[in-house]
Amino acid sequence: MAETSAPDPSELDAASELDAVSELDTAGDREFDVVVYGATGFVGALTAEYLANHAPQGTSIALAGRSRSKLESTRRGLPSRAADWPLLVADADDEAALTDIASRTQVVITTVGPYAKFGRTLAHVCAAQGTDYVDLTGEVLFARLSADQNHDLAHSTGARIVHSCGFDSVPSDIGVHALYSKVHEDGAGDLTDTTLVVTSMSGGVSGGTIDSLRGQIDEITKDRAAAKMAASPYSLSPDRSIEPDLGRQSDTPIVKGADIHPDLKGWKAPFVMSSYNTRVVRRTNALLGYPYGKNFRYSEVMSVGSSPASPVIAGAVLAGLGAFVAGMAFKPTRFLLDKILPKPGDGPSEKTRQKGHFTIDVYTTTSTGDRYVSRVKAKGDPGYAATAMMLGESALALALDRDALPSVGGGVLTPASGIGDALIHRLRGAGMEISARKV
Known part of the structure; x- marks a missing residue:
């Protein structure tokens, strides 16, 4: 089913929105380069701090949220450069x-989730106003809804609505994009079997991520159509009817390392974020006209060591993931889990955030039989320090590097299809390793 712009009746009328677009100022004439919406939240404040420390001089930034007093408190805690940043008040x-x-900014950053509950209106008005937008969502049902309601509208206004610009799903999407770029440069054919391996990772669990998961579980348990949509490997594709039939593509594979690459030892366990990231990467391939190839198969796993016990550990991880989801779906066990899981807005200490890290390797075999690997590696807690950097640099690329953006134009896009090499350039400048090579 192809995407259409079909907002709910309660939302703005699309025709009147398009009429209004012609009266809007061009992006370059807007008051702000970037507005951080949700700046009083934990990740929002970290993103504002990142921008205060790293945005180029002359970048015009404002903070937004629903409470002026909390915005003032957040601003006081930022570096002195942010002392005069304007404060904008709006409920979600x-x-x-x-x-x-x-209407006043080139780019909106929003960290206000769960996005299915708090993000629909903001994404829609940005699409209508021709305003670029980035968020942190890992909610497949929200991303699907946003694509259906906003893609055509955003394409007509030129707005780049780019979901998932944090640890969900920049390393995955950019890692595959960098891999493809190297394969294409070498003339080595298309990507075929491609597997992301989380080689190492250290960091905390986000309360906001847990809250988003709660909402998704609630929706798919009460709505069979939503459950079917979420389970489809092409649930985020712009037109699922033309996707290739590549057979089963599991979100929870247990894989022998040597089956990914001969040098990989041990067995690999399912990666908890695979069910969302894989769909983002497949959407990128479709939006760009299938440059990765029509036989591109993609999955994500994580290392659990290389000892003889690795297949047992991998099986235990799979069982644990299943038990956790089941526990969240069952009210009595959810009540108990909610007592111990982090709450929205909670986060680790600065010391813990700075000690975090991740290394991700993406392996592929090309249609010519060659093997390649890309690496995405960064310091900082993946869900906090590294995410604030990825989100901030995504917004800066949209605001300041417009001539370097992919030529797809507006729409509901992905990090690779909407920002692409401009984001890679900025992330490398911020200290992230992004590389690709033949192996």
């Missing part, structure tokens, strides 16, 4: 106030 469901914010 205040369409008029959010439209005003979107």
